[in-house]
Amino acid sequence: MTSKQEFIEKLRNSSLRPTKQRINICEVLFNRDKTFHFTINDLFKLIKDKTGEKVSLATVYNTVHAFHKKGYLKEIPINSNQTYFDTNVTDHHHFFDVKEEKLIDLKNEDVGPIEIQKSIPGKKIKSVEVLVKLED
Amino acid sequence: MTSKQEFIEKLRNSSLRPTKQRINICEVLFNRDKTFHFTINDLFKLIKDKTGEKVSLATVYNTVHAFHKKGYLKEIPINSNQTYFDTNVTDHHHFFDVKEEKLIDLKNEDVGPIEIQKSIPGKKIKSVEVLVKLED
């Protein structure tokens, strides 16, 4: 069980006031054992299901984006009609089951080190992400 | 210079009749030396610029999707407001300059072998793609 104080801290760190709505969003996002892959729409529906309270879609977008900017959420690079996020912000990779539109975590050690032997002058590497698409 | 016959062949292989519009799309897509990264909108504008003839947006979408399905174009997994495609369909990876929204090819040997040491029962690997995000 993650404490409400942690949510408040996360919110304040993201320059967001801890409101009832945002705490509810945190409950759904961070009060879990396993990593959580979601779209804004998934999250929007889950909030009502889990907390019984409705939060407007705009608030969900705002809060998720603030968390993403602060590094509490990770965006998963996938071409889909919707944007996927991940509560696991550690360095890791993904399977994407194209048919079922489902994401599966790949531990870093499941992929092994990735060496980028090319560099672009004036630019540094921000992230290295592997996407493994799966088919039947 | 790629010949018109090749375009017609690509179109027929994709179950598309070789029309004037589609040949024009092929001119912009495949008549080049280097790999070409583009969005549908880029392509749409380039067709008018390069061929002097307008092709409707719907036709561009249809044709690009047919080529993608057939494997003549590759979709680049990136979260952007628009979908990026690549005329280089060989196994390779990308840099993405987040600030300039620009894609840069990474040759396969620039990345080295990627070993996926996990498998999902009943599924097989369709593709393995690395996206390296760049910042200043």
Place this chain on the structure above:
DNA sequence: TTCGTTGTTTATAATTATTCTAAAGAAGAT
């Protein structure tokens, strides 16, 4: 060539994810 069938193009409408807006309400500091 001509005709009939089937596939294609196009403008436009529909759909959908995301962002914007502005008014009403809540949080925080004094």
Place this chain on the structure above:
DNA sequence: ATCTTCTTTAGAATAATTATAAACAACGAA
């Protein structure tokens, strides 16, 4: 308490993509 600033919200605006259906073009058979 009160004032300022931030937040929530419904709904409108935006933008990429997909669907529609009428006019048109490619193809193949006679």
